[in-house]
Amino acid sequence: MKVLTLNFLTCAVKTCKSSADSFPLHPKDAELAHDDIEINPELLANVLPRIDWTALRTTSTELGFPELPAQPPTVEELEADEALLKELHSLLLETQMMEGKLVCGCCGHEYAVREGIANFLLPSHLV
Amino acid sequence: MSRPEDTLSADVHYDDVEARKYTTSSRIKNIQASMTERALELLDLKSPSFILDVGCGSGLSGEILSQTPEDEGGPHVWVGMDISASMLDVALQRDVEGDLLLADIGQGVPFRAGSFDAAISISAIQWLCNAESSETSPAGRLSRFFNGLYASLKRGGRAVCQFYPKNDVQKQMITSAAVKAGFGAGLLEDDPETKNMKLYLVLTVGGSATGTKGGDITGVVDGMDGVDVHDHRRKGTKTGKGEIKKGSKAWIIAKKEQMERKGKIVKATSKFTGRKRRIQF
Numbered sequence: 001m002k003v004l005t006l007n008f009l010t011c012a013v014k015t016c017k018s019s020a021d022s023f024p025l026h027p028k029d030a031e032l033a034h035d036d037i038e039i040n041p042e043l044l045a046n047v048l049p050r051i052d053w054t055a056l057r058t059t060s061t062e063l064g065f066p067e068l069p070a071q072p073p074t075v076e077e078l079e080a081d082e083a084l085l086k087e088l089h090s091l092l093l094e095t096q097m098m099e100g101k102l103v104c105g106c107c108g109h110e111y112a113v114r115e116g117i118a119n120f121l122l123p124s125h126l127v
Numbered sequence: 128m129s130r131p132e133d134t135l136s137a138d139v140h141y142d143d144v145e146a147r148k149y150t151t152s153s154r155i156k157n158i159q160a161s162m163t164e165r166a167l168e169l170l171d172l173k174s175p176s177f178i179l180d181v182g183c184g185s186g187l188s189g190e191i192l193s194q195t196p197e198d199e200g201g202p203h204v205w206v207g208m209d210i211s212a213s214m215l216d217v218a219l220q221r222d223v224e225g226d227l228l229l230a231d232i233g234q235g236v237p238f239r240a241g242s243f244d245a246a247i248s249i250s251a252i253q254w255l256c257n258a259e260s261s262e263t264s265p266a267g268r269l270s271r272f273f274n275g276l277y278a279s280l281k282r283g284g285r286a287v288c289q290f291y292p293k294n295d296v297q298k299q300m301i302t303s304a305a306v307k308a309g310f311g312a313g314l315l316e317d318d319p320e321t322k323n324m325k326l327y328l329v330l331t332v333g334g335s336a337t338g339t340k341g342g343d344i345t346g347v348v349d350g351m352d353g354v355d356v357h358d359h360r361r362k363g364t365k366t367g368k369g370e371i372k373k374g375s376k377a378w379i380i381a382k383k384e385q386m387e388r389k390g391k392i393v394k395a396t397s398k399f400t401g402r403k404r405r406i407q408f
Contacts, residue, residue, distance in 0.1 A: 004177075005206050005226045008279075012230065012237035023239050037224070043175035043204055050177075050241060050281065093204070117215055120208075120230035120237050124262060127234055 001116050003063070004047065004092040007056050011104035012111075012120050014127070021105035024055040027062055028110070030100035039089045045075050047092075060091060130293060136259040138231075141184070141211035150185040150217050159249055162325060163188040165317065166247050166287040169329055172200045176244035179279065181232055181288070182251025183207025184214045186223035192247070193224040206243075208232060210254075233268030236275030243279055246286035252328075253290045256297050269301060273308035277332060286310070286330040298326070305330055376401035 009025055016022035053072035060068055078085055102111040102118060109126065112119045131140045141149065149155055166188075180189050186207060195201025205225040209215055215227050230237065233255050255272060256265045276286060292298040298314075305312045310330040317325040371378045379401045387393045 001226045002204075004204070008206075008238045008242040010237055010239045012235055014235065040175050040202065040204075043177070046174055046244070047177055047204075052239070115219055117219070117227045117229055120228050120234075121210070122231070122234055124260070127263075 001097045001113060001118055002093055003059060003095045006059050006097065007051055009102070011106060011109060012122055013104070013107050013109060016104055016106040019106040024059055025102040025104055025111065027059065027097060028101040028103050030063055031098045032063065033096045033098045035094050035096055037093050039086065041079065041085055044085065044088060045078060048072070048075055048078060065091065132253055132257055132293070136257065137254045138210045138212070141214050143213045146185060146211060146213040146217045150187065150221070156187060159187040160191060162249050162289050163191045163247070166249065166289060166327065167191070167195065169287045169315065169327060170245045170247065170285050172203070172245060174200055176203050177242070178203050178205040179243045179246040180205050180207040180225065181246060181248035182254070183209050183218070183225070183227065184211070186218040186221060186225065188247060188249045189223050189225045232272045233263065235271045236279045238279040240278045241281040243284060244281060245284055246276060246280060248288040250289060250291060252288050252301060253292055253297065256293070256300065266300065266304065269304035270307065273305050273310065277308045277310060280332045282333040284332045288328040288330070289325060290328065292326065302328065
């Protein structure tokens with residue numbers, strides 16, 4: 001699962017929807033992999049305004065990456081700076097979480113991730 | 128035509144054998160590919176986008192999203208949701224590019240608000256019309272799904288869901304659930320009244336910036352060839368039947384004429400007809 005997707009996933013439990021703690025989900029015992037994907041500047045420029053930067057900083061720190069700058073780059077900065085573009089592409093799209101767990105900060109439910117597929121099926125008492 | 132939806136739930140029906148059969152059948156592959164292309168055409172994406180594939184299965188539709196050429200606005204990045212683990216297993220073996228989630232769409236869409244540019248669903252949402260346990264109802268599952276989908280799409284985003292309704296009741300149930308969730312909804316029928324009829328539910332979130340006719344389906348198909356628009360929506364300004372107020376002079380005269388035609392004895396109409404009596408002390 002890409003770090004980009006992690007930046008959008010929330011807890012599936014209905015009662016957690018209203019809580020701010022249900023996002024982002026916290027990776028636990030994560031095993032990462034690196035995939036080579038062709039760089040797509042237009043997509044990054046399209047997605048960048050929608051990325052929750054504080055959540056991305058939390059996730060990347062929890063995954064053991066060096067700390068990101070406090071402020072997100074603007075789309076213009078991104079288009080001008082190729083090194084920055086490459087770095088962001090590598091973090092968001094090429095880094096894959098293969099194994100581990102995603103933990104909700106609100107209810108503490110653990111979503112298992114196996115072979116890059118997260119299991120979001122809820123047991124009937126949580127639906 | 129067999130309908131697996133009637134007998135089993137999706138995760139039970141698509142076991143390892145069925146999932147492999149589904150993905151290796153060239154007939155299904157062709158149909159899925161053409162429907163995905165049609166859906167992409169309806170989405171009308173101009174630049175590489177972040178797309179949700181609802182009921183992605185083995186990634187047959189997702190593959191097309193990843194392979195969309197640059198001049199048609201691709202390649203897109205997608206996230207797929209499916210309830211069948213066997214289908215996702217086949218997708219893994221086929222090494223699809225999108226991210227996969229094992230999730231039940233009837234339990235909602237676990238993404239934060241405004242995540243996706245668009246959503247696509249090929250032959251999936253009719254599965255929501257069946258409840259496999261007494262705790263859930265089709266209407267409840269449909270509304271959880273559409274509410275979740277509505278929230279996870281960005282403003283001006285679009286969703287195209289191709290589905291196979293069993294009958295008009297199911298069609299109506301799905302459409303009204305989408306409308307209740309807040310979508311602007313429209314149905315597009317390809318090859319109507321033939322065996323190959325394909326039904327697409329085109330959903331829009333908020334007004335889209337493109338198109339002068341507004342963001343709904345009539346704006347989407349505007350300019351496409353061979354599309355007849357049947358707009359059944361009520362036009363708010365027209366008063367319609369309620370022109371004659373009940374109890375008014377015109378209404379009384381109309382009634383009297385009606386009775387006269389029936390051969391009843393009717394008092395003559397005068398200047399006092401329909402007037403109030405003066406107030407009695």
